[in-house]
Amino acid sequence: xxxxxTSKTAxxxxxxxxxxxxxxxxxxxxxxxxxxxxxxxxxxxxxxxGPRRYSELRRSxxxxxxxxxxxxxxxxxxxxxxxxxxxxxxxxxxxYELTPVGLTLSREVSSLIRWADExxxxxxVSRRSYDAG
Amino acid sequence: xxxxxTSKTAxxxxxxxxxxxxxxxxxxxxxxxxxxxxxxxxxxxxxxxGPRRYSELRRSxxxxxxxxxxxxxxxxxxxxxxxxxxxxxxxxxxxYELTPVGLTLSREVSSLIRWADExxxxxxVSRRSYDAG
DNA sequence: CGGTATCCTCATAGATACTG
DNA sequence: CAGTATCTATGAGGATACCG
Numbered sequence: 001x002x003x004x005x006t007s008k009t010a011x012x013x014x015x016x017x018x019x020x021x022x023x024x025x026x027x028x029x030x031x032x033x034x035x036x037x038x039x040x041x042x043x044x045x046x047x048x049x050g051p052r053r054y055s056e057l058r059r060s061x062x063x064x065x066x067x068x069x070x071x072x073x074x075x076x077x078x079x080x081x082x083x084x085x086x087x088x089x090x091x092x093x094x095x096y097e098l099t100p101v102g103l104t105l106s107r108e109v110s111s112l113i114r115w116a117d118e119x120x121x122x123x124x125v126s127r128r129s130y131d132a133g
Numbered sequence: 134x135x136x137x138x139t140s141k142t143a144x145x146x147x148x149x150x151x152x153x154x155x156x157x158x159x160x161x162x163x164x165x166x167x168x169x170x171x172x173x174x175x176x177x178x179x180x181x182x183g184p185r186r187y188s189e190l191r192r193s194x195x196x197x198x199x200x201x202x203x204x205x206x207x208x209x210x211x212x213x214x215x216x217x218x219x220x221x222x223x224x225x226x227x228x229y230e231l232t233p234v235g236l237t238l239s240r241e242v243s244s245l246i247r248w249a250d251e252x253x254x255x256x257x258v259s260r261r262s263y264d265a266g
Numbered sequence: 267c268g269g270t271a272t273c274c275t276c277a278t279a280g281a282t283a284c285t286g
Numbered sequence: 287c288a289g290t291a292t293c294t295a296t297g298a299g300g301a302t303a304c305c306g
Contacts, residue, residue: 028175031249031256036169038299042161054268065300070269080259091267092306101255108248115241116164122234123164126213171279187288198280203289224287225286270305277298285290 034079039064039072041109044098047082048106051097081105167212172197172205174242177231180215181239184230214238 035041042061046052052060058069073096076082081102087093098106168174175194179185185193191202206229209215214235220226231239 027253028246028249031253032174032246034256035245035249036171036174038169041165041169058268066269067271067301068299071299078260078263079256080263081256086268089267092269094268101252105248105252108245112168112241112245113161113165115238116161116168119234119238120160120164123167123212123214127211130211130213191288199289200281200291201279204279219288222287223286225289227288268306271303273300273302275298275300277296279294279296281292281294283291283293286288 035109037072039068040076041112043072043076044106044109045113047096047098048103048110051095054094057096168242170205172201173209174245176205176209177239177242178246180229180231181236181243184228187227190229
């Protein structure tokens with residue numbers, strides 16, 4: 001992949017080795033910023049287990065403001081990861097669901113959340129230890 | 134896991150379903166913020182393929198400032214994800230390597246980077262399409 | 267119900283200069 | 287080489303109010 005000769009001591013992953021290749025880093029940033037914001041991961045994980053109404057998402061995600069929920073959903077929609085469906089009843093109803101590609105990202109972030117869940121105690125202990133010594 | 138009865142239409146993932154359970158969300162935030170910052174993912178991915186010197190990381194990660202590199206590395210060290218080894222020669226030499234737990238996170242973020250790499254074109258097209266229509 | 271529109275704040279991170 | 291110390295600003299995100 002990396003046509004660069006400096007292949008260091010690559011042990012186990014096939015990530016682009018030179019993250020500074022210009023194209024790679026910049027394009028990567030665009031996408032990592034998508035998943036790096038405060039709410040996308042949680043929203044994607046929730047939608048991973050089925051479509052949700054706007055109000056359901058709002059209630060499910062503790063601490064999110066209406067503004068950020070809308071902004072994040074719009075951004076995910078723009079990236080082709082979720083589909084927004086408006087049912088023009090009164091009062092209106094809006095459902096959000098993952099696209100096929102969105103589903104694959106959802107699986108990734110769910111895996112990450114699982115990791116976080118499994119290691120939060122370890123991290124917590126590490127922090128206390130570090131802050132002490 | 135979630136002892137709550139409202140198990141909605143869970144289809145395929147085993148993520149904590151109620152992300153607003155207080156404990157879950159807060160603890161999750163702590164850890165997600167770790168991986169959600171601008172540079173951690175890239176650093177973890179790089180260290181995933183072996184130890185690196187400070188200067189190597191600096192050169193490998195395009196656009197990172199000395200300040201942010203140090204801050205991020207310290208934070209990762211504090212969380213028990215990387216180990217910092219100082220060799221007090223002149224000039225000094227400092228190596229960073231993953232802990233066993235760090236390695237597992239590295240695998241997660243590498244997977245995420247792979248996803249980003251595979252779907253950046255799709256996302257790019259989606260954005261243009263959204264911005265047009 | 268499902269949003270916009272504003273305003274405002276505070277943390278993240280860049281630039282620059284200095285040091286053991 | 288591998289940092290630390292400031293100083294600054296930019297923008298992500300919260301609070302609040304209003305709208306179709």
